[in-house]
Amino acid sequence: MIVAERLTKRYGTTLAVDNISLAVKRGEIFGFIGPNGAGKTTTIRMLAGVLRPTEGSVLIDGIPMATAPEDAKRVIGFIPDRPFLYEKLTGREFMRFIAELYGIGEEIAREKGDALLIQFSLYDWADHLIESYSHGMKQRLVIASALLHAPRVIIVDEPMVGLDPAGIRMVKDLLRALALSGTTIFMSTHTLEIAQDLCDRIGIIHRGRLVALGTTGDLRGTARLREGDLEEVFLRLTGTEAP
Amino acid sequence: MREGRPAQALPLRRDGGAMDDLLVLLSPRLLSFKNGGVSRSAGNRRVRAALFVAVGLAFWIGAFFLFSRVLNYFQGIEELGDILARKLLSMVLLTFFSLLIFSSIVASLSKLYLSRDLLLVHSLPVTPTKIFLARWLESTVDSSWMVLIFSLPVFLSYGIVYRAGPLFYVTAGLAFLPLCLIASAVSALAVVVLAVLLPAGRIRTVFVFLGLLLVVSLLFVFRLMRPERLVNPDNFANLLMYFREMEAPGSPLLPTTWAYDSLTAALSGLGGETVFHLGIAWSCALALTFIVAWVADAYYFAGYTKAQTSAEKLFPPRGSGPWRKRPFPRLLSGPAWAFTVKEFRTFFRDQTQWPQLFLIAALIVIYLYNFSVLPLGQSKIRAIFLQNIFSFLNMGLATFVLTAIAARFVYPAVSFEGDAFWIVRAAPLSIRTFLWVKFGVYYFPLLLLAEILIVASNLLLRVTPFMMGLSVITVFLMVPGVVALGVGLGAAYPDFRSENPAQSVTSFGGLLFMLTAIGFIAAVIVLEAGPVYRLFMADFTGRSLTALEWLWLVVSFLLVLVTCVLAVVVPMRLGERSLRGDGRD
Numbered sequence: 138m139i140v141a142e143r144l145t146k147r148y149g150t151t152l153a154v155d156n157i158s159l160a161v162k163r164g165e166i167f168g169f170i171g172p173n174g175a176g177k178t179t180t181i182r183m184l185a186g187v188l189r190p191t192e193g194s195v196l197i198d199g200i201p202m203a204t205a206p207e208d209a210k211r212v213i214g215f216i217p218d219r220p221f222l223y224e225k226l227t228g229r230e231f232m233r234f235i236a237e238l239y240g241i242g243e244e245i246a247r248e249k250g251d252a253l254l255i256q257f258s259l260y261d262w263a264d265h266l267i268e269s270y271s272h273g274m275k276q277r278l279v280i281a282s283a284l285l286h287a288p289r290v291i292i293v294d295e296p297m298v299g300l301d302p303a304g305i306r307m308v309k310d311l312l313r314a315l316a317l318s319g320t321t322i323f324m325s326t327h328t329l330e331i332a333q334d335l336c337d338r339i340g341i342i343h344r345g346r347l348v349a350l351g352t353t354g355d356l357r358g359t360a361r362l363r364e365g366d367l368e369e370v371f372l373r374l375t376g377t378e379a380p
Numbered sequence: 381m382r383e384g385r386p387a388q389a390l391p392l393r394r395d396g397g398a399m400d401d402l403l404v405l406l407s408p409r410l411l412s413f414k415n416g417g418v419s420r421s422a423g424n425r426r427v428r429a430a431l432f433v434a435v436g437l438a439f440w441i442g443a444f445f446l447f448s449r450v451l452n453y454f455q456g457i458e459e460l461g462d463i464l465a466r467k468l469l470s471m472v473l474l475t476f477f478s479l480l481i482f483s484s485i486v487a488s489l490s491k492l493y494l495s496r497d498l499l500l501v502h503s504l505p506v507t508p509t510k511i512f513l514a515r516w517l518e519s520t521v522d523s524s525w526m527v528l529i530f531s532l533p534v535f536l537s538y539g540i541v542y543r544a545g546p547l548f549y550v551t552a553g554l555a556f557l558p559l560c561l562i563a564s565a566v567s568a569l570a571v572v573v574l575a576v577l578l579p580a581g582r583i584r585t586v587f588v589f590l591g592l593l594l595v596v597s598l599l600f601v602f603r604l605m606r607p608e609r610l611v612n613p614d615n616f617a618n619l620l621m622y623f624r625e626m627e628a629p630g631s632p633l634l635p636t637t638w639a640y641d642s643l644t645a646a647l648s649g650l651g652g653e654t655v656f657h658l659g660i661a662w663s664c665a666l667a668l669t670f671i672v673a674w675v676a677d678a679y680y681f682a683g684y685t686k687a688q689t690s691a692e693k694l695f696p697p698r699g700s701g702p703w704r705k706r707p708f709p710r711l712l713s714g715p716a717w718a719f720t721v722k723e724f725r726t727f728f729r730d731q732t733q734w735p736q737l738f739l740i741a742a743l744i745v746i747y748l749y750n751f752s753v754l755p756l757g758q759s760k761i762r763a764i765f766l767q768n769i770f771s772f773l774n775m776g777l778a779t780f781v782l783t784a785i786a787a788r789f790v791y792p793a794v795s796f797e798g799d800a801f802w803i804v805r806a807a808p809l810s811i812r813t814f815l816w817v818k819f820g821v822y823y824f825p826l827l828l829l830a831e832i833l834i835v836a837s838n839l840l841l842r843v844t845p846f847m848m849g850l851s852v853i854t855v856f857l858m859v860p861g862v863v864a865l866g867v868g869l870g871a872a873y874p875d876f877r878s879e880n881p882a883q884s885v886t887s888f889g890g891l892l893f894m895l896t897a898i899g900f901i902a903a904v905i906v907l908e909a910g911p912v913y914r915l916f917m918a919d920f921t922g923r924s925l926t927a928l929e930w931l932w933l934v935v936s937f938l939l940v941l942v943t944c945v946l947a948v949v950v951p952m953r954l955g956e957r958s959l960r961g962d963g964r965d
Contacts, residue, residue: 182688187502189685207505215503221496225412234411237404238504266415 138163138290138321139184144193146179153179155345156193161323161338163289166316168336169325172375176345177325178218178294184323185215185292198289211239214288218295218325220279224268228259228278231267232285239286246285253281257307272299280308290321297328309335333367343375398513401506405514408497428888435891436529444533451541465538466644472534473559473636473643476527480560483523484567491515491522492568492680493575493687508681513673516568523567524560531556535643542647551646551654555639558658558665562635565668572676575683635661716813719804723821726796740785744833747781751840771843772912775851776905778833779858782826783897790822790866791893794955795875811871811959815952818867819860827859846919850912857940858904861947862897868951869893872958900947904940911936 139161146154154176161167171177182188184195186206195202197209223231229250236246254260257277267275276299283291291312297305312322312335326332332339333353341349341356349359353367360373450468454461492515501511535552538544631637642657751770794815797804804814834851843851873889911933918925925933 182499185503187499188688189681207507210503211505213503217499217503221500223408223412223497225415226408227415230411230415231408234404234408235504237407238401238506240505 138165138198139167139292139323140196141180141184142194142196144180144183144195145191146176146183146188147191152345154183154190154342157342157345157347158193159340159347159350161321163321164316164319165338166312166322166324166336168332168339169323169342170327170329170332170339170371171325171342175342175375177342180342181292181294181323181325182217185213185217186210187215211286212289214283214286214291216279216283216291216293216296218298220275222267222270222275222278225266227264227266228254228270229263231278232263232282235282235285241286249285249287253284256311257281273301273304276300277304280311284315288320290323291315292323294325295327296324297326297331305331329367329371339367341371341374349374398510401510402514402517405501405506405511406518409518428891431888431891431895440530440533443530444537447534447537448541451537455541465542466640469538469643470636470640472531473639476531476556477559477563477636479527480524480563481567483527484519484564485571487519487523488516488564488568488571491519492571493684498684502681502684508684509673509677512572512676512680516564516672516676519568520560520564523564528556528560538643538647544647545649547649547651547654548643548646551642551658554658555642555661558661559635559639561665562661562668565665565672568672569668569675572672572679572683575687576679635664638664716809716817719809719814719817720821723793723817727821740829743781744829747777747833748836748840751837771838771841771847771851772905772909774834774837774841775854775858776901778830778837778855779862779901780898781833782830782859783862783894783901785829786822786826786862786866786897787890787894790818790826790863791870791890793818793822793867794870794959797874798876801874801876812952812956815867815871815955815959819863819952822867823860823863826863827856830855830859846915850908854904854908854940857944858901858947861900861944864948865893865897865900865951868953868955869896871955872951874959896951900943903943907936907940907943 139159141157141159144154144157145152157176157180159167169177169180179188183190184197184202186195186202186209189203195209198212200209200212202209223234226234232250232254233246236243236250241249251260251263254263257280259274259278259281262270262274267278270278280293280296283293296308296312300308309331312324316322316337324332324336338350338352339356340347349356349370351359353370356367356370356374357363357365360370362370362373451465454464454468457464492512495515498511502508535549535556539548539552542548638657638661642654642661645653645657751774804811831852834855835848838848838851869889869892873887873892875887875889911929914925914929915933918929
């Protein structure tokens with residue numbers, strides 16, 4: 138569903154992402170972890186088509202991002218790490234804006250939009266300006282709007298930031314349910330418990346390179362650890378172990 | 381991995397019509413504007429709008445009367461009057477076009493590459509060309525509306541003074557629109573092409589610099605042309621040469637020439653010629669629209685991607701050096717010193733500030749140059765009298781220049797903390813100390829600047845020692861007031877979320893700062909004017925002051941002192957109280 142081939146991004150003389158290749162299957166939850174500045178957000182933005190790679194290619198559901206970006210983006214629901222929302226729009230107006238851009242019919246957009254607003258506990262606030270929302274509410278609205286067009290692929294950068302425990306539980310359940318129904322999820326996170334709990338496979342990026350890929354068990358093997366949780370594996374593979 | 385059935389995608393429209401998508405892309409802006417009335421800051425917005433309308437209307441009416449008066453005066457000069465009026469029109473059009481280019485560069489750069497919602501819209505299934513076109517339309521409107529509104533009194537005064545028919549007014553509208561489109565298209569073309577060519581992260585700095593360079597060069601050219609000579613009969617010695625210079629047409633390749641030709645043809649009632657020149661302007665505007673769309677299709681997304689990259693270092697990395705010893709440890713606490721150092725470092729490392737410093741330097745040169753060319757010797761009024769009146773007015777003018785500089789640097793100083801303001805809240809430093817650090821950082825350079833302005837211009841005016849002393853002391857007393865008003869009101873109306881805090885002077889608080897500072901300057905000047913005039917006249921006529929005049933003098937100067945102290949204390953307290961009470965994140 139997601140295929141990245143030799144993905145590379147240079148910022149001037151800095152190599153932010155170095156020759157990353159990976160494939161994520163349909164219905165899979167793929168976790169993408171790495172230390173700060175490892176190249177996670179850059180990779181995610183290239184996969185979502187908002188950043189053009191210096192080298193390499195991205196295929197989303199068989200659609201090449203380089204030559205048919207609009208078709209590829211139609212399949213994706215993208216949730217960035219620091220999402221922007223138009224503060225002077227109401228939640229409902231923002232959902233409608235997204236629906237119109239994805240070409241969703243008015244009737245379906247209204248029904249699906251209301252259902253998502255209810256699901257994300259935003260219905261009572263739907264006609265309030267976004268400027269009056271709390272950080273968590275804004276995050277929930279971004280996730281709701283990304284699901285509006287029933288994307289086949291969800292690319293999400295730090296989905297739990299700003300959410301309360303109930304919100305985190307809700308999003309975790311939602312991602313599981315979406316994956317069960319065949320949606321592919323590519324997720325970056327710093328919360329290793331969530332990655333371990335939720336993801337089928339995990340990729341670890343360090344200094345722009347994909348240093349390990351597989352299930353938690355596979356990663357343990359790569360790190361030459363007989364036992365230990367993802368945290369220990371991560372610290373070993375990224376060389377950031379405490380002395 | 382789950383092997384469930386694939387998610388059922390909603391029936392999506394494959395590709396929206398270009399106009400539909402453009403309208404949808406513009407809808408957040410339109411809806412935000414509509415929703416402004418129900419926003420939590422709606423009350424503030426209404427007051428701000430009323431203030432804007434009042435100031436704008438005053439300026440509009442003033443411009444109308446000024447132009448009407450000048451044109452009426454020109455009409456009174458036989459033969460030469462019409463030529464002068466036409467020359468003025470061509471100069472005005474050139475000024476408008478330069479302003480349009482400058483504001484278009486800034487607006488299109490911001491809309492196309494720097495807006496915070498670009499990540500969102502580029503993740504949506506819309507072509508970059510459609511995003512570009514929607515943004516370009518927005519930037520065209522944003523950069524043109526104000527110039528358009530303030531061009532109306534000029535055209536109206538020409539129409540009324542020259543008793544033009546409806547053709548002129550229709551032509552004025554039809555000639556100005558392509559001027560806006562051409563300026564916006566040329567700017568967008570330059571921005572799109574240079575965004576691909578320029579080093580990443582330097583795009584904004586380079587464009588701001590280029591834009592300001594354009595304005596500064598125009599100011600210099602305009603100033604060095606010495607337009608005051610045009611109305612001085614002494615300079616009409618070689619009339620033929622003067623006529624020739626005045627009647628020289630502009631370049632036929634300049635859009636302002638097409639606008640000028642169509643307007644003058646319409647003033648003369650020549651319909652055919654008007655349509656011909658309008659045709660040239662509109663065909664160029666439409667052709668440029670297609671060219672800009674074509675260039676954007678090829679290069680916009682590449683430039684956008686490049687603009688996302690982090691700024692490359694302008695200087696090689698260097699160590700932060702040893703800890704600097706804190707001076708005046710009794711006056712400055714550790715955190716206060718840390719903030720002071722931070723303030724200087726962030727100011728001088730922010731390259732967007734540098735071009736502004738060049739602009740200030742240019743304005744100062746022009747300011748002093750104006751004094752050097754004042755025709756004091758030609759006046760019938762005794763030179764010494766004029767010199768001292770100018771010196772007195774100069775105090776007001778210099779502090780007004782200072783206010784304009786403070787509006788750009790001091791007023792946004794608190795807002796510049798932006799998302800990092802939590803550090804101020806978390807630091808072991810009181811809000812009061814934080815504000816006084818801000819005050820101190822800007823006070824000393826601005827005091828130096830104001831005193832240099834006042835002393836240099838007084839030396840050029842060759843004023844009496846008394847006026848020199850009075851000016852230096854008055855400015856010394858006024859600068860703290862202007863700086864405190866900037867810091868205090870900037871703290872009372874902070875905007876920590878602004879993409880560009882430097883523009884916050886156009887906000888409600890910014891306008892309030894400008895009006896209060898001007899009121900403060902006017903109060904001091906008015907308080908000093910009466911007694912100083914008496915003193916000057918007494919000295920001039922060789923008599924001594926009466927007891928009542930002495931009392932007036934002392935009371936006035938005491939009131940000046942009180943006003944200056946209040947201008948420091950009140951806004952600083954207001955800002956402190958506001959920031960302390962503002963617990964929002």
